Amino acid sequence: MLRAALVSATVALTPLSAVAQDTVADDLGPLMDAMGLPEVLEIMRAEGLSYGEELAADLFGGTGPGSVPRSWSATVDEIYSIPRLEETVRASLADDLEGHDTGAMLAFFESDLGQRIIGLEVSARRAMMDEGVEDDSRDLVLEMIETEDPRLALLESFTEVNDLIENNVVGALNANFAFYTGLANGGAFEDGFTEDQMLSDVWSQEAAIRDDTVDWVFAYLALAYRPLSDADMQAYIDFSETQPGAVLNQALFTAFDDMFATVSMALGHAAAGYMAGEDL
Template identity: 40%
Template sequence: MVRLMTALWLALASVALAGPEADTTIRLLQLEGQMQVAREEALRHAETLNRDILGGQGGALWTSQIDSIYDVVRMTEGARPAIEAIETTTLERLNLFLGSDLGRQITDLELAARIAMMDEDREEAARRAFADLQGTDDPRLTAARAIIDAGDLVERNVSTALTASYQFYSALVDGGAYQMTEEQILTEVWSQEETLRIDTEAWLMGYLMLLVQPLDADDRATYVAFAQTPEANALNAALFDGFGVVYSDLSYALGRVLALNIKALGDDGPEL
């Protein structure tokens, strides 16, 4: 199957790519669109924090603060350095695939699946489909599992989420809204690990099964083969590095503005 990918790259070798390779990669990945989804998810989370922690008293100030934190352009640029650090020859080969008809279709499907998973009913249906098909040889299940294994996606997502959680609690403490020692923060964060891992696997499997469903057998095989190449692994590692930095910074900023609002509410504010 790797030979299939090599043949595809060679066949596309004459494609002209405009602009710096990293810029082309970011555009082909629709990274700004992915960050827009992340922003929408964050805004929903902020609404929950306002309701559960601030008693719904955040008001216009809270809305303005959250809007400022989750700036899509700034988030996208925050992930750029990790992509720019990939070797140029690797980016060139990645862009050949990402710029192909199948590569563009997959990127479109990735973004569409992310958006779909924001809908609670569709997410539940995707998770249920994964649960129902576990232990079978369903081709969607097989492809999703292969893509996850190739990119070590569960562990990388869990690591990113735990780091973001640590930054959030640290910001609450630094902001004077919550009293915890470093050891207590670490204990609280690591207590989430196993539950987070189980939930992450179910989400990823549901998401990827949804993503690959429109693809025929040959296109699924090519997608899996691409995910198993060194070039895809380099891109995957860079994306997690870039998103990790962005999410870590955003989580700390969110914790600080939450702490600020808790303190502003004073005695009227609910306890954490």
Template identity: 25%
Template sequence: MPAALRLPLIALTTTFALVLAAIAAPAQAADQAKLREYLEITGFDVALESIRLSADNAPAMLGIEADAFGSEWSRLVNEVFATDTMQLMAMDILGETLSDDLLTHAADFYASDLGQRLVAVENDSHMEEEDGLKTESGAAIMEGLRQIDSPRIALLERLTQATDADGASLRAIQEVQVRFLMAAAGAGVIELRMDEADLREAMRSQEDEMRQSIAANALTNAAYTYQAFSDGEVEAYAEALEDARMQKVYALMNAVQYEIMANRFEAVAARLPDMQPSTDL
């Protein structure tokens, strides 16, 4: 196996390592039963499951058509992005990093009536296939809000900023892409015309455009997902997310989600050389 693919179950990215450094080791880590319940109450279990949907973009990143593999591609995705595998990975990390106090704080909010209604729509949004309808609907909602200069826009902005207060999403997305491309190159699937340092520099040159795109997409998604909630409820959610304890929880959960995504994309790259184009009959 190429050296680029000899990775432990969790190979810490720079972003992930920084998050761990910023959050002190918990005095009392949460046990497995609490963690599994936490994943369900907060909807993080569904957020992890939705990572599988991102695999649709994997072949395009390598210049490969997923349809060329027929049912083999679906089988690969279902195996590599198995829900149980990703949840166990998440619990392994959270069990070492998420204190019982932070877990309880987040779980208490999401267990409330408002919290459970939020989780329900977030779960639906996570698992909704991106066929353009959600994006178009969200964009239409935002356009309508702008036309009347609605104060809801500011509330949605607070909401999206609170879930990514340190702007880690951009760095994490770049890390996922770099690790996937380097793993694919190491497996002989593609031949890169630049080394890792040049690849990272090329991505940095596009950061402003990517940052704007991420922010716009986050607003559009929030407008669509929370359209049935009142301004007061959206504001209450924003306030809950802005709490210092919830900020620590979200920084960790975001890091865990992106780390698992990168790890699973690397696993896909490792198995691509063994796949053959097929025709479904």
């Protein structure tokens, strides 16, 4: 249902201190800025508002003028408000990065290479909102496979090191389950819909979600990192293999999983309310 967040995590080449400096409170804001998270959240908000329109078509049977209650649009707008999204992400990152060397993370993301990478990632994420761009990027991956482009091996390595496929699949499944939970809590299922039934239905989507995730992730990576040299790409992989890189990578996925679960449950609960008031 919702695209899980794909945000990279890398760390500086500088050696870690023997005892990690507990500076997360001071570093978190600058770290989030250096990683481009404000821009990423804006993009996710736009994606969420678009999904809200798709959901409205299912709920209200059309997308023309007057077919969607203004109150629904206002509800979706509030669910995807930037302060709300940022609060969830910030709280989760603060918990998971406590006691870790956020100073080293910040040093990399503020470096020239780090900022170039973040710029490429954000631009690609924004561009992929256009279906034509996404289709072209998927075609690019197919071409890379056919021509045995060496860059493909680097993309595969980066994907494996950061466990991008599994993390995105799990995030999507969790978001779908949260949406069902919101529907159930809002009384959408008159005959009842048990948690086991919800889990069964969500898991039945796993294969399709995984296939789409593989295609989307590689299309995104091929687009985002195309301007990088192989040396820069390998350096990025090396950064991701360090302990702080792994910590930050997982912290980011956890934070965005929390965010997507929160908004998905809220969407489900809101949808249930409108379903109860509509002759559907």
